[in-house]
Amino acid sequence: MDSTRQGSIYNNTSDLQNGSYDVLCIGSGWAGRSLAAKVAREGLTALVVDEDLIGGECPFYACIPSKALLRSSEALDAAFAVDGAKQRITNPKVDVAAVFQRRDMLVSNYDDNQVLVPMVLKSGVDLLRGRGKLAGEKKVEVTSADGKSIILEARTAVALCTGSSPKIPDIPGLAQCNPWSPRDATGAKHAPETLLILGAGVAGCEMATAYTHFGTKVILVGSSDRILPKVEKKAGDIVKQALQNQHVEVLPETKLTNVERVDSDTINVKTSTGQSFQVSQILVAAGRHANTKGIGLEAVNLPGDGSLINVDDSLLVQGVPGKWLYALGDINGRAPLTHMCKYHGRIAASAILKNLGKEAPLAHSAAIADHHATPSVVFTWPQVATVGLTQDEAARKGIKAKFIESSLFTVGSLIHGIPPDEGWASWVIDEESQRLLGMTLVGRDVGEIIHAATVAIVGGLTLQQLAHAIPSFPTISEVFLNLLESAGF
Numbered sequence: 274m275d276s277t278r279q280g281s282i283y284n285n286t287s288d289l290q291n292g293s294y295d296v297l298c299i300g301s302g303w304a305g306r307s308l309a310a311k312v313a314r315e316g317l318t319a320l321v322v323d324e325d326l327i328g329g330e331c332p333f334y335a336c337i338p339s340k341a342l343l344r345s346s347e348a349l350d351a352a353f354a355v356d357g358a359k360q361r362i363t364n365p366k367v368d369v370a371a372v373f374q375r376r377d378m379l380v381s382n383y384d385d386n387q388v389l390v391p392m393v394l395k396s397g398v399d400l401l402r403g404r405g406k407l408a409g410e411k412k413v414e415v416t417s418a419d420g421k422s423i424i425l426e427a428r429t430a431v432a433l434c435t436g437s438s439p440k441i442p443d444i445p446g447l448a449q450c451n452p453w454s455p456r457d458a459t460g461a462k463h464a465p466e467t468l469l470i471l472g473a474g475v476a477g478c479e480m481a482t483a484y485t486h487f488g489t490k491v492i493l494v495g496s497s498d499r500i501l502p503k504v505e506k507k508a509g510d511i512v513k514q515a516l517q518n519q520h521v522e523v524l525p526e527t528k529l530t531n532v533e534r535v536d537s538d539t540i541n542v543k544t545s546t547g548q549s550f551q552v553s554q555i556l557v558a559a560g561r562h563a564n565t566k567g568i569g570l571e572a573v574n575l576p577g578d579g580s581l582i583n584v585d586d587s588l589l590v591q592g593v594p595g596k597w598l599y600a601l602g603d604i605n606g607r608a609p610l611t612h613m614c615k616y617h618g619r620i621a622a623s624a625i626l627k628n629l630g631k632e633a634p635l636a637h638s639a640a641i642a643d644h645h646a647t648p649s650v651v652f653t654w655p656q657v658a659t660v661g662l663t664q665d666e667a668a669r670k671g672i673k674a675k676f677i678e679s680s681l682f683t684v685g686s687l688i689h690g691i692p693p694d695e696g697w698a699s700w701v702i703d704e705e706s707q708r709l710l711g712m713t714l715v716g717r718d719v720g721e722i723i724h725a726a727t728v729a730i731v732g733g734l735t736l737q738q739l740a741h742a743i744p745s746f747p748t749i750s751e752v753f754l755n756l757l758e759s760a761g762f
């Protein structure tokens with residue numbers, strides 16, 4: 274196959290002309306379609322199967338709409354922070370209807386034919402709409418909307434890329450009250466009067482930020498003693514205070530004990546701390562389980578019970594002989610983030626090509642970054658940008674590490690309109706080797722500068738080497754100098 278080939282889309286299994294491909298992917302999220310595009314570029318044939326919109330969660334239901342809901346208030350706030358711009362703002366509140374309209378535009382009005390399908394076809398990959406499941410070694414059964422099924426054969430590999438779904442905690446009355454999932458929150462047509470968010474992790478904190486700026490009264494309930502429990506404690510504390518300043522009621526160490534829908538706009542809620550609330554809607558953002566049910570895992574003697582699929586560093590499914598079954602993206606739980614799904618696509622493509630004795634574009638066909646260099650940005654106000662290990666994670670790995678902190682304040686941050694006392698930065702440094710192991714940044718727009726630390730960690734840079742990596746003046750990146758100074762350089 275030549276790499277400029279245009280793919281074809283089949284809406285039903287009976288339209289398919291060829292039942293045999295080099296690589297078959299179940300799921301068209303970033304994991305599935307990046308793997309398929311990479312192998313197609315190297316001359317293999319690839320088919321991606323999806324039962325929902327082509328593109329998966331990120332472009333329609335997760336990253337893109339959630340960031341769209343956050344951006345307008347953030348832009349307004351940034352202008353509000355700078356005199357000269359501030360005086361021109363006649364209304365400090367966003368136009369919520371216009372925010373939803375912009376969201377609809379950014380998700381192509383939930384029509385995958387506008388951007389996603391053409392993008393995949395352009396990469397030389399074929400698409401089939403339908404539900405896929407494993408049907409034995411290198412076999413995938415697909416059932417399309419017309420009810421007809423077909424068994425497809427993979428000559429080389431099958432990739433399970435079916436993503437994840439929200440967990441609904443077992444709380445009396447919760448499931449019956451028809452709560453919002455993150456999809457409902459990112460796709461809403463209007464802002465509810467009161468929104469109780471269950472789960473103070475990434476999705477919960479981001480949606481709390483978005484909706485409080487739409488004028489919704491938000492109550493954020495988290496079971497752990499801190500919000501954003503996976504980031505450095507201080508970063509979570511700063512975001513908690515910021516959310517409270519933005520009128521969000523934050524309830525850590527709290528669980529819901531009873532939920533009861535009264536009518537279409539009223540839900541009564543009781544908490545483990547004895548509080549009662551009457552809210553218009555509940556959003557459940559309490560983590561996710563892997564989409565492993567009903568995808569035929571029994572055919573390869575694996576449980577299809579919602580647990581994560583165990584893979585090795587080349588993303589080969591463990592316990593299945595023959596090096597043909599891969600699992601990429603959220604389904605393996607290694608780093609459930611869009612950029613890491615894209616990375617998994619590149620890694621698995623390299624592993625597949627290497628197994629075929631072909632030259633692979635990547636030097637490594639092992640997802641080593643999953644273990645020590647995963648970046649992540651929480652798009653709250655302020656943002657929390659992280660990469661690598663936190664101090665707790667370093668300790669759990671038995672690494673003797675030193676923790677260095679500084680303020681975010683630089684001339685660049687001042688010019689940006691960030692108050693001098695806002696923001697924070699930290700490094701985790703390996704005491705022995707002096708290498709950078711982790712970085713956390715808290716502040717406006719810091720998501721744009723964390724990549725410098727990712728490069729430093731992947732490159733194995735030491736403090737001594739970082740001292741020669743000079744950030745430009747006057748930029749927020751000069752926070753790297755603050756940290757160097759705190760480290761004694």
Ligand SMILES: Cc1cc2nc3c(=O)[nH]c(=O)nc-3n(C[C@H](O)[C@H](O)[C@H](O)COP(=O)(O)OP(=O)(O)OC[C@H]3O[C@@H](n4cnc5c(N)ncnc54)[C@H](O)[C@@H]3O)c2cc1C
Pocket residue numbers: 299300301302303304305322323324325326328329330331334335336337339340403404405406434435436437455456459476564567568601602603604608609610611612613614
């Ligand atoms: C609210 C929210 C916001 C987020 N924001 C960010 C962000 O800002 N940045 C970031 O990096 N990450 C973000 N994430 C995480 C990110 O969305 C996921 O990590 C990513 O989308 C997972 O991609 P995937 O390819 O593994 O699966 P998915 O994108 O979930 O794709 C799986 C696909 O498989 C299909 N499928 C499932 N079963 C079958 C079957 N049997 N047959 C056929 N098709 C099937 C589904 O229809 C779906 O299209 C966010 C998540 C949420 C919930």
Ligand SMILES: NC(=O)c1ccc[n+]([C@@H]2O[C@H](COP(=O)([O-])OP(=O)(O)OC[C@H]3O[C@@H](n4cnc5c(N)ncnc54)[C@H](O)[C@@H]3O)[C@@H](O)[C@H]2O)c1
Pocket residue numbers: 442471472473474475476477479494495496497501502527528529558559560561609610649650651652
């Ligand atoms: N900006 C981003 O990159 C971004 C944004 C949103 C989501 N995501 C990804 O999507 C995935 C899902 O996000 P999430 O926020 O749902 O998961 P999460 O694991 O980040 O947070 C879930 C939170 O819910 C809490 N929780 C669980 N059960 C609870 C209960 N019964 N009562 C109260 N609290 C409870 C947990 O303690 C945890 O803090 C994550 O992998 C996340 O990385 C990423």
